[in-house]
Amino acid sequence: MKNKLIEELTKIKEWINQNPTVIKKQNSDGRIDSLLGETSIAKKISEEFDNIESKTGNRSFGDIYLNVNGKSYPVNIKLTSENNNSNDNLVGMVSIIAHIFFDGKRSNGHSSIAKKIKSGKTSDVENDYGFISITKETGMAEVSSMITMEGYVVNPSNGFQANFNKIKTVDKTFEEGRKYILEMYKSYLKKKAEAYLIMEGLIEK
Numbered sequence: 232m233k234n235k236l237i238e239e240l241t242k243i244k245e246w247i248n249q250n251p252t253v254i255k256k257q258n259s260d261g262r263i264d265s266l267l268g269e270t271s272i273a274k275k276i277s278e279e280f281d282n283i284e285s286k287t288g289n290r291s292f293g294d295i296y297l298n299v300n301g302k303s304y305p306v307n308i309k310l311t312s313e314n315n316n317s318n319d320n321l322v323g324m325v326s327i328i329a330h331i332f333f334d335g336k337r338s339n340g341h342s343s344i345a346k347k348i349k350s351g352k353t354s355d356v357e358n359d360y361g362f363i364s365i366t367k368e369t370g371m372a373e374v375s376s377m378i379t380m381e382g383y384v385v386n387p388s389n390g391f392q393a394n395f396n397k398i399k400t401v402d403k404t405f406e407e408g409r410k411y412i413l414e415m416y417k418s419y420l421k422k423k424a425e426a427y428l429i430m431e432g433l434i435e436k
Contacts, residue, residue, distance in 0.1 A: 234402060235299045236359050240306070240374035243276060243297075243363060251370025254310060269294055269308045272365065276308075292326060292335075297361060304376075305330075306361035311395065313368045321383065322360060324390035324419065330358050331377060331412060341420060348413070357405040364395035375400040378408030385419035 252275065254268040273294045277283040284296035284303055293305025309319055321327075329338050334354035338344045347353065360377040379400045383393035403411075428434045 234359070234376065234379050236297065236304050236361055236376050237374065237379055237400065237402075239282065239297055239299050240361050240363065240376070243280060244372045244374045246279060247272075247276075247363070247365065247370070247372040252365075253370045254365075254367035268310050268365075268367065272310075273308055276363075292322075292330065293360065304359055304361055306363060309362060309364040309395065310367050311364060313366050316394070318384055318386070318392035318394050319364075320389050321362070321391040321393055322377075324416075327360060327377060327391070328412075328416060330360060331409060334358060341423075345420070359405075359408075362395075377412060378405060379403060381411060383415070385415055385422060387419065387422040387425070390419060391415065 252268070252272055276295060277285065282298040284298055294308040295306050297304045297306050307322060311319055325338060325340065325344065328344050329335055332344070332348060332353045334356040335358070336354075338347065359379075362375050362377075362380070363372055364374070365372045373395045375395070375398060379402065380393070380398050381401050382398040383391055386392050425434070
């Protein structure tokens, strides 16, 4: 079963790779170049594809919205350097868990999320969140989504992180993808609690 969001993201990827936009270094802080470049590329994609929805109202999730068979998916455009061997932040942890597990309904932090998941109060709505990663020096793109991505890591300070040169995009069902996300989320919570558990003698390091 092919993931429809990945199919549409792949069309965008192919167009980007046929029409690469090289982001030249203009600022000492590369994050500024990335921010300006992401805005420019989002505009170009919106002009090229008629199923791109503009961000309106309180839509703060993602850089563009991709309409697939009448369903709107947030998509994050990530610009990275070919010399970057570290991981980039993917998306806000609480926001993405709420999106994937609770159909976007807000949760007041990790304790609230844990209680809802533990009690089985999750949504059946099959949400996903897309990524377009572009290498600044070449303009070439890779795509993935939260449901299909594997190989990303968790950081107790920054949540989900990934190097798009190392991740895998795997065709799987929504429930399979959500199960993988949940295991990664548990790993994140464990890492956040590690210092406390060491101090209390509950684990040894």
